[in-house]
Structure formats: C-alpha cells, structure tokens
Amino acid sequence: MDEVDLLVIGGGINGAGIARDASGRGLRVLLCEQHDLAAHTSSASSKLIHGGLRYLEQGDVGLVRKALGEREVVRRQAPHLVHPLRFVLPWEPHLRPRWMLRMGLWLYDHLGRRSAAFPASHALDLQRDPLGGWLSPTLRQAFSYADAQVDDARLVLLNALDAAQRGAQVRVRSRCTDLRAAQGRWQAVLESDDGQSHHVNARAVANAAGPWAGGLLERMQARSGGPALRLVQGSHIVLRRPWPDDSACLLQQPDGRVVFLLPFAHDHLLVGTTDTDYRGDPARCSVLPSEVTYLCEAANRYLREPIAADDVIWQFAGVRPLLADPDPCAAKLSRDYRLQLQGAPAPALHVLGGKLTTYRVLAEEALDLLRPALPQMGPAWTASGDPLPGSDWGDAAQACSRLRVLAPWLPAEIARRWAETYGSRSAGLLHGMQGMDDLGEDFGGGLHVREVAFLREHEWAHDADDVLWRRSKLGLRLEPSQVARLQAWMSQR
Template sequence: MQQQLHCDILIVGGGINGAGIARDAAGRGLSVVLCEKDDLASHTSSASTKLIHGGLRYLEYYEFSLVRKALIEREILMRSAPHIIHPLRFVMPHDQGQRPAWMIRAGLFLYDHLAKRELLPGSHGIDLRQHSAGVPLKESFSKGFVYSDGWVNDARLVVLNAIAAAENGATILTRTECVAVKRNATDWSATLHSAKDGEIQVQAKLLINAAGPWAANFLHDTVHGRAGKKLRLIKGSHIVVKKLFDHPYAYIFQHPDGRIVFAIPYEQDFTLIGTTDIDYHGDADKVVIDAEEIDYLCELTNRYFAQLITPADVVWSYSGVRPLVEDEKDDDNERASAVTRDYKLAFDTDAAPLLTIFGGKITTFRKLAEEAVDLIAPTLSNQHGAWTADACLPGGDIYGSKPNNRAVMEFDDYVRELQQEYVWLAPALIERYARAYGTRIKLLLADRTSIADMGEEVAPGLFAAEVEYLTKYEWASCNEDILWRRSKLGLHFAKSSDAGRALHLWLRDLEPQ
C-alpha cells in the first residue's frame, strides 16, 4: 500500500542545513518530513575540513559580518555539543614572503575581538625554535603565531541534528529521493521514492530546498522554477597521511598564491591536510580528488614540514563540492577561495511557499536554520520563538540540558568518569564512545554489564551493540554509513582487512527477511 504523509514542511536535503532546519522547526512544534536521496551527510557536509571557526582568512576579503557571525556561533556550538566539538590551537608559521608580522598581528587581534570570546584563549606570537610546534617544521621557520578555533566531527553533527528533529516528531527519510513536486495554490504535492519502501506521497504546506550543490538543479528540473541565485560549485579535497607530529596543535599554512591549507591532528594516528579550492563542473554525485590536487597538497606541506610526503603516503582522501553564492558583481575569473561562504535565503510566496537555501558554511548552520524558520513561521501561523541557542545537541547535556562552559572545558574529566563506571570495557573504547555519543552512551550501553553483553565483535573495536544502536537510532544501513560517517573506523582498518566484508554480512543478516 502506498504511504501517504501530511506535514507542515517538506525538506529536501539531508546535509547540515536540512538537518539543522528540521531540528529547529520540529522543536517549534511544526510537523516536518525530511528526505535525503543518499545517507545523512553523505556529500558536502562530511567533506569539510572539520573546523568550527570564524574563518580567519575571510578577513582578507572584508567579510567582517560573516566572520563575526561565525565567531558567535563557534562559542554556542562548543557549549551545545562538547562531545563532538573541541577547542584547537592553530600555529601559523611566518614566512618572510608573506605579509609583514605587524599586519598578521592586527588581523589576529581583530579575530580575537570581533565577537565575545569566553571559551578560547587569545592569539600571541611564538618562537618556533623554543616551541613544540616548531619541532616538525623546517629550520628556516623561526617565528610564528598561535590562535584558537574549534574542531568538529562534521558527519556526526548532521546526524545529531537529525536525531533532535526526530525526537521532536520529525520524520527522517534517508535514501529517499524527491522525484516530483506539484505546486498548488496553498500546498505542495510531492512524490518521493524510497530505496526500501517504494513510492511515498507527501502533502506539505511549505517546501524547503536544502539540496546544497543540487539546489539550483532541483529548482530547475523538479520544481520547474527559476534558480534566482547563481551557484558556483567549488571542489574541496583533503588527504590523510600517517601523523607528521606528536603535539596537539594544528597548523595553518599559506601558499605563495595566497590560498590556505590546514594540517590537523586526526584520529590519533593521522594528519589531515586540506583543502583545495577549485571550480567544479562535473557530476556532484561523483566528486573525487585528482592527481594535481594531491600533488598540490603534498607540495605545500613539504614547503613547511621537515618530513617530506609524497602521493604514496596518502592513506585516504575525500572530496566534496561546496555550493557558494555568486553575486552579480563577482568576476567569473575570481579565485574560488575569494567567493563568499555566507548564505542566502530565497523565499517565494507567489503560490504555495517555497524556501531555497543557497550557500552557507558548517559553522553557521544553526544561525541559518534559525533565520530560515523565523522567516517561514508566520506563513505557518507558528508563534514559537527561537530556541536552539540555549539547547544542547543530543549527547551534549553532560552537566544539564542548557549549554555551559563546564562541559567543554571538563570533557576529559567526563571521559574518565565513564571509564571508571564501565571498567569492563577498554578505556580507549569508552573514550571513543564518549566523543561520538556523549550522554547517549547510556542508551548504547543500557542493560549491558559485561563484555559478553556487547555481542559479537563484528570488526576490531566494533561490537554488535554499537551496530544495533546505529541502525536503530541513527539511520545507518551499510558499511560506509558506519565505518566512514558515523565513525572513522574504516581509517584504522588495514586495506587488506576483511572487517568491511564482515560488517556487510552482519548487516545483511540483521535485515528482516
């Protein structure tokens, strides 16, 4: 029998913007259906540099409003999700060919003071010959600067927003594509196609296009409307190598052409290097790094580190396409890194209302969602005010339901408390659980008091209990969902490992016949 759904809002797109809007809207009492043609965060939102940051380099383009907005959000998000977001100190080695030191100091001073900062220490100069961050660098780098930003598990950030939306009544449909919509005078009739459930009909009072790189195509091909904004698709690629340093700092390197690359400690044993910024004109479903990008990232890394890397050292890579909004005044030849990361909301109320999200960056997703729901709420006769700035994301309520500084600054203490509580599990496993699930570890480990209660060890460090949790509560349904988005366990398994096959067989057996 064909499934029929009725809702206030149908959201197309399960990236960070779609999931964030679903969370905000459902929390205000609106009925929401979100459909995503693949897995949550399976494209752009899991292909970021994994930073919650103001965007220091955007100051160069006088994007003061965007930087200030992002810096405000940086503080809010760190408090609301202390398990998947944590502070990170960045080292910027000073190259004689770069801007003068006084200019960098001025930029960092502005970065420190554009918005209220309570959690993170400010910037200062360092002598790299005396600092631990100077050890891996070439001897020619003697001076540098240190400043603060945040790191985020980007794919889990999307999932946590979807969980929050579902807990407030939203229907989350993954691997479900919106294949047709009909715009009526007061509502929308949509046809969805689910890989699992077949055709689903949805009647919605309002449609939100949060399709990211596909937003313009969805408007043109499915809605049959005008795109309104010109999207410039920018490909960003990253490489991962065995760790190049043993300290907790990250690096920000500037290429002679002005572009920025980060080198970040990643998954205990690795270094994440990226990103590239190049125009992309291919299929947004088939984005992969190319040899030139790998060479570029290796070349820039080798400009700074004493230990040289080659393409053969790359153990993993990923690429994504960011949909950036081009103003009419923008030059088509303008460098990709210079195009704004700010977002635009296009609200069309000529018939049944349609909201399209153009652009955005992961740091400002919550504010984007808040502004989006503020914009559409009167159309749906909804009077509930904004709420997400004062609420924890699922698992972040370590010291109460309200975001607070203590959870961010004392998260290591929380991990130790859990390790003492669950002494029958390996401390490293408990730490991974804590940093992935936060307080939802209680749900994961409910009624389990011994290693035997965890079920089969499907792959090294991956027990049946966790797989069952991920399939039941987090919409995971295949190897890649679990090994590369809900976790990064795939990075730790040797290429020759049969762990992926073992998990595939286990998931196949889990499915109802």
C-alpha cells in the first residue's frame, strides 16, 4: 500500500496542475487517471490561453481579469508551447454596435498586462488587411486584439511530467474503483487496465475528475444536494486552412454566440465551438451532424469561399463541466470554478468547473485550502517558480534554431515540430543520434521509431491514439495503413 499526503483523482489540466503544485511544495503525491492524460475535456478545448472576451458581456469581469493575468504567466512558463495570436473581430452593425465592441476591447486591454506579446487592440480596415481577401467582400471594418494559443493536451502532459520529476507518482489507465474514509484518511483502490489493483492510503484527496467530479463528490459525501455541475458538449471541426496568414477570427453569430476560426497544425483551420447540454458517459460523446452544420453555417456568414461538411478532415467533441445554473442557455453558463472543501469524514477538495487558462491559479488556491489538513506543505511557488519542462530554450523559433545547430541533418519540418512540441527536451530525443538512419522507421508524417519510443518511455504513451492525437496532431497526416502499422509496432512492445 502506498502512503501519500495527497491523492489526486483526474489527469486533466486541473489534476495535473494540482499534482505539480503539491509536489513542488514537498508533498507526497499520487495522480491517477482512468484513461490517458488529457484524454477527454482537456484535449477537446479550443486550444486557447485567453481572458475570454465574450465573458465580459456576461458580466464575468473577475474571471476575465484572473484569466488575463494567467495568460502571461502560462506563456512565460511554456514559451515553446504557448504562442501569441492575433484575433480579427469583423464588425457587423446589426449584431453589436461599434461602440460596444470598442468599449469591450478597451476594457479587455486594461484588465490584462500589456506587453509586446499582447499589444493593445485597434481598428482594422479589411480592405487593406491581408486577411480581408479571404472574408466576405461585404465586410469592411473589424477590430484586432491579441490572445494566445496552446496545445492543450501537451500543457497537461508537461504539468504531469514536472510533477513526476518532483517526486509524484503518475498512474495512467488506473481507475479509482473504491474510495472510503477511515480514521481521518482516505483509503483508495486503483485498478489498472490489466486488472491489477493498487491500494493507496492518503491524508487528503483532490477530486479533479472533470465531468465526473460531481458524481465523485456525491459518493465521497454520501449525500446528494442536487447536481453540482451541468455538463455541456463542445464540438470542433478541422479543415484545410484556406489562407496563409496565421491570424484567427472571432465571429459573432445571430444567436448571440461567437465561433472561432483558429490556425491549427500549421496548415489547418479549427472551427468551434458549440454548447449543447449533454447527458450520458462523458467518455462517449461525439460530434453531432447538427453541430457540424451549425459550425459550417457560422463560418460561412463571414467567409468569401464557403466550407461544407465534406471538407471536414477531423472532428472532436468534449464535455465541459460547468457550474450548475438554471439558465436554459448553455452558452451563458459561467466558465469560472468553485473549490469545495470537505473536512469530514476526511479532508478532500472538490474542483468544480474551470477553464484551461486558469488551471495554475486554481491549483494554487486548492492547495492553500488544503493547508490545514497538510500543514507541512511549503508555500505557493508556481507563479514565479521554475518553467515547465522543455522551456529553457525560449520560444518555438529560438528552440528550433538551437535544434538546427545540434542536428543540422534533421529536416526543417521535423525540427520545427520538435521545437514546438518538446522544446529543449528535443536534446533527449537526439541523444546518441548521428543521422536520419538512427531515428528508425518512419511511420509517416515524419514520425519515427525513435520518437515513438521516447513518448512511451517518457510521456506515458500507450497506443497510437495517445501518440497521434494527444502527444502530437500527426493523426491529420497519416494514412489508415500507416496508423495500423504504428499500432502494430506499439502492441508488440
């Protein structure tokens, strides 16, 4: 039986962030995840580190301020993974008046910290802007503002990796099948995919199970006071990007929602998201045909050349655990979080709601709430502490330059992808490598045996989906036969 200070249940962004923070404070930590890290909600986001401009209209000024403060912190801690991004917001007078957009952007500018990475918003003439040629010719005016983009699943992975490097146990594919309080502690049973059981005795528990957190809360408190969460499905579609410019668009819709057009995987376009109430197993959600239609129509209101369902290359859906609210409109539900502390029969902290951008400050607040139960923990440290693994070569461009010096024989496309994905950890990938032949078989898209072995050994990758959709997005580039070859290779080892 493992004796730990803190058992963290859930390997999404909040669970990984809490495990990292707790390990850095000197606690003995075990993180368990029933599937893969970031297998569900945390790999199905819009991939943004942002304040949430639309939340201002809903009156969530506090959330926007907090998120904008975290935007710079997260970028600083993972500069190779978090990329500043220009957003274009076309103006249509029948949707929102110009003064309203201008005032919202002014407030957005002043709630966040100004820097060269995130310049102030300003008006655009779409007849002169490079992106204007790809938008409807009826659009003439727009606004520009700055936010950031991130590979969400890799942000989760880096937090878990950092936690492990600080002494945490990270157990993926380990489902918590039994959890009960005894003598002021939590006794848990974790069951792995191979049927083996592992027993844990924890002084405290952090319930960061995402869409499953509400059900776990009821089990741990042995009572029901009504649902703590409202589950909302968000879906995205991916297509070939029609324009070379790396800008994003925020598109206002007649129903009051907004839809993003985002650069994705360098030559693709990510369109999302929807808000649909969800019932059922969060692990089994899938994109609905009506959602594809909605997203295509939302984009086509602004694009010069329309897109259609037949153009969709990939689609994904995730279930967001939002704070329960009687408002019938899912899009208006708060993206903020609530931390619920349970003192009896044993100490536990329940994470309800939240968004990708605020994971670090959420983790910090969660650990501070648990301090009375774990008085030996050190002080908060993540706001100005060590960056995430791979970040010490700087941003992606700087990392790529360093990588090309170390391995001038590496093709430019692989060097760029490695720099953005692994940063300085690329040096570990290159250890003992003298040329392309040393990387082994190419499964397709520049994915070689050496990289797959690295992901298995150092990043908990178990199967082809882990590699192609969460550790990378190379699933967009491999043919079915290549995917089958990769899966066969991984299954044999």
